[in-house]
Amino acid sequence: MRAIVIIRERLGKEILFFDGAMGTMLQKSGLLAGEIPETYNILQPNKITEIHQKYIKAGADIITTNTFGANEYKLKDTNFTVEEVVESAVNIAKKVGNGKYVALDVGPIGQLLEPMGILSFEEAYNIFKRQIVAGYKAGCDLILIETMSDIYEAKAAVLAAKENTDLPVLCTMTFGKDGRTLSGTDPLTMVTILESLGVDALGVNCSFGPKEIKGILREICNYAHLPIMVQPNAGLPQMQDGKLSYSLKPEEFAISIKDIAQMGASILGGCCGTDERYIEETVNLIKGMKVVKTCAPKITTLCSSSKTIIIDEGAKVVSDRINPTGKKDFKEALENEDMDFLLNQVVEQKDSGVDFIDINLGLPGIDEKGVMVKAIKEIQGIINTPLQIDSSDSKVIEAAVRVYNGKPIINSVNGRKEVMEKIFPIVKKYGACVIGLTLDENGVPATAEERFDIAKKIVDKAEEYGIPKENILIDSLVLTVSAQQKEAIETLKTVRLVKERLGVKTLLGITNISFGLPNRGLLDRTYLSMALAMGVDAVIINPMDKEAMNTVYAYRVIAGEDIGGKNYVEKIVPSKDKYKPEIQGKSKSL
């Protein structure tokens, strides 16, 4: 049996020990400031061998190759290719390891991605791909993507690993004192994105010492369903005799790592400042301990790179305004690829208080895929509201989901087999959420039971693709009440059936209801309130309709989501009603 199968079976089932720092050890053995550590794989292989030997002796189950910065950007001023450096590093580790697992170390590129830097997502992907393919060819057993401070970069690395190897992929990020990574990702959002991308384990490394890391770890344990990995520094850094050192002794470090294991982390090791003594103490203290199970709930999440929306925590509002249908200026802007127009619209939506924004740029005659990718990149650069990718073209959807820095929701599949077969592989691969419309080749059925049957077919088919039902939102389709009057209530009944019988989330586009009748806003907000009462999880509305937004704010007070009505009092637009109740809360004569 190949090592990768064995390690996948062991991850999360038993405590596994990684090694400690490579850099710290190299400095001790003479690495000078300015020297590129990865060159040692070729220039001083014995020193690397020694370090691995020490960690193996200390009890590590997995050793990490000296390839943290072995990418073409960091090696560009050396005389060595990525392939030479990586192959050499893996060979050294494999020779020493002799049965131990060898993890290909993949650190940040050292160049910021767009929009903060100049590196495009696909450029980053290609850099990681080259490093990872080299390691894979050389025979490493798993890929460790670590010390990531930009989740977008981590996504590029994970995709490169998943698309070009069949190896287990572990990914850990480094957090700052504000509990976020440098680029603003919080632990929940990291978990959301990395789980959606299908890594094998995730966690936190570097950051601080093991004590300080616990707050972040607690968040991770609250949400992660995967094995959790932690590699802290040897305490907080301090200057001693003009030299950087770390605050914890090996025994202290080991005690804190034991606490970390008791919180639920099962893949343990050290980062900056740790050496073989830290690993040895840790292994000695913890060895034989059973993995502590965490019990994160199965929730439905969407996120940008810095904001996660938990659908389970009350009804959400989706903007449907980013859509050219019926809008002359919007169409012109798309034809001219006028991103400023689009961004202004998006910011307006965001400011109106929506939870996520549907992006539909479908217009005959334009390069929808190109415009969509460009738009997604621009939008995620200026707002952190999660996005809903809306297209009837699966190629547009895949390109958008790939470039999206977060976990999006795809709009949509329906009960048609060929649609599901096109879209579900994308949903699965990128771990996105997806909207399932209750229609099929025969159109939209009239009754709730028939619509439920389509919803069930969608959920069942998704399961075949390994898509969990948390990632599905069923849209039971609001038709206009003036044309199909009886179906207005059937749509709402479907919401209840889907929630009760399938335990699946629901979404409704509200404003169709009122087409053709006067005072559309009145019908919209009445239907909106009714849908909310039936437990719909997300509503697509025009957030520029202040009365509709007010209705949502009022609902959130009633539903207890807005504790004490604080948000309501802040947000509601003053009423235009002439009616003022003359009695202040007449109490019933009980």
Place this chain on the structure above:
Amino acid sequence: MRAIVIIRERLGKEILFFDGAMGTMLQKSGLLAGEIPETYNILQPNKITEIHQKYIKAGADIITTNTFGANEYKLKDTNFTVEEVVESAVNIAKKVGNGKYVALDVGPIGQLLEPMGILSFEEAYNIFKRQIVAGYKAGCDLILIETMSDIYEAKAAVLAAKENTDLPVLCTMTFGKDGRTLSGTDPLTMVTILESLGVDALGVNCSFGPKEIKGILREICNYAHLPIMVQPNAGLPQMQDGKLSYSLKPEEFAISIKDIAQMGASILGGCCGTDERYIEETVNLIKGMKVVKTCAPKITTLCSSSKTIIIDEGAKVVSDRINPTGKKDFKEALENEDMDFLLNQVVEQKDSGVDFIDINLGLPGIDEKGVMVKAIKEIQGIINTPLQIDSSDSKVIEAAVRVYNGKPIINSVNGRKEVMEKIFPIVKKYGACVIGLTLDENGVPATAEERFDIAKKIVDKAEEYGIPKENILIDSLVLTVSAQQKEAIETLKTVRLVKERLGVKTLLGITNISFGLPNRGLLDRTYLSMALAMGVDAVIINPMDKEAMNTVYAYRVIAGEDIGGKNYVEKIVPSKDKYKPEIQGKSKSL
């Protein structure tokens, strides 16, 4: 076994034949215009005896005493007392009958009741009581209240019969060409009121011939759960040789009566123009036929004397404005018994489109009972909107319900034993609906399950009193969301539990929800829509809040109650929203 027990067992189980007209027969035997027929009981008893004998020979199971007008008003210019006339009539019939049932005939007083006439309800009651008590003492077997054209008068007669005898009470009314009685009662409303008063059989008599009566009978069959009685005239009246005669021959009459029996009537006889030949033909044709079962659904109804509200047919709106709490001018008006003020208020409520109106006149220091009775009488004289009788004093409730010309709803009972024991006997006796509040000696419970338990307790206790669950509406109590935030949703959940598990109607007073928060109307109408979505059957709101009423109108379109939105388009107040949807019904990209 007494005859009354036997007849109760036979009513509705087998076809029973009454006799035909008394007046027609008396005219044939020489009664002159201007003579009072009831005097014949004393002056010409043999003629009455003969008539009874003919009908018995014709096959009648029940003969009717010659006491149609034997009341103190009609007999006031004779030398005979009511008691003399009635006793004599019953004795004649009993002597002739010899085993046949003797029905005490009770016709209209001949004097209109308030507000159309000058006779008060209690005066009418006393006139009927005197006639009925005389018949009861003389030994009649049942009471037939017939040819009633004012349901209020019928109510007085039925109460007089029920309160002063234990005899079966049958009541039939006479209808005009418009399908209503002279005082405006339609067949459904007649059924509603007579069933609520606990008669043993009900139906239609006189009116037209048997063919023309079928439309009215069909309505009665659609709604009545009691044995149905029909005594038509011998066809339509026509002048022949300067003499009034009726259009049908006995055989024709009998054929039409058979049709009537096939529609579901089981107590059959004749009115004006019929004689022993009509009864004989009818008996011969129908005898041995089985009773045709009707299958009126169990529905929840309220009514005034001319308008019935079927609660099952969509959500109803109740006005809560007729209430002095917090209203200085209202309090002053009550203290001065200023009925004009009250009536203006009531008319305003009616015009706002409510389905029924809560009347609460509780104010310390006033004669609540006296004011309530006066108010009910005045109100029912000017509007036909059904009323909800709201008082914490059971004496006030009983007085109001008694004088009310319709089937009211009583507000309220709750889970307290002593409250139910005071109110349920009134509910049962007058067949009213009643609101059950989900609170008891421990106050209002926090959760839906606990409130449901109280609702169940109320429904079970009501059953012990013989109150059907159709006559109960559970109010799961809206508290202010600013004070008891979690309970806002629990109240709505209770609505669902009560409807699903008990099959009982629900009602909610909406406006409490918003107390203490800004923009109360917004919270009110959002909660209102949610309550409607949860299936609440009636909502108590302030109908002067146009947006709340608009919300109800919008709901009725959505729920399919307002077919094609016709009422919506007529009724809604133009929106004050600035928002105008820019897209006309964007259709989903399916």
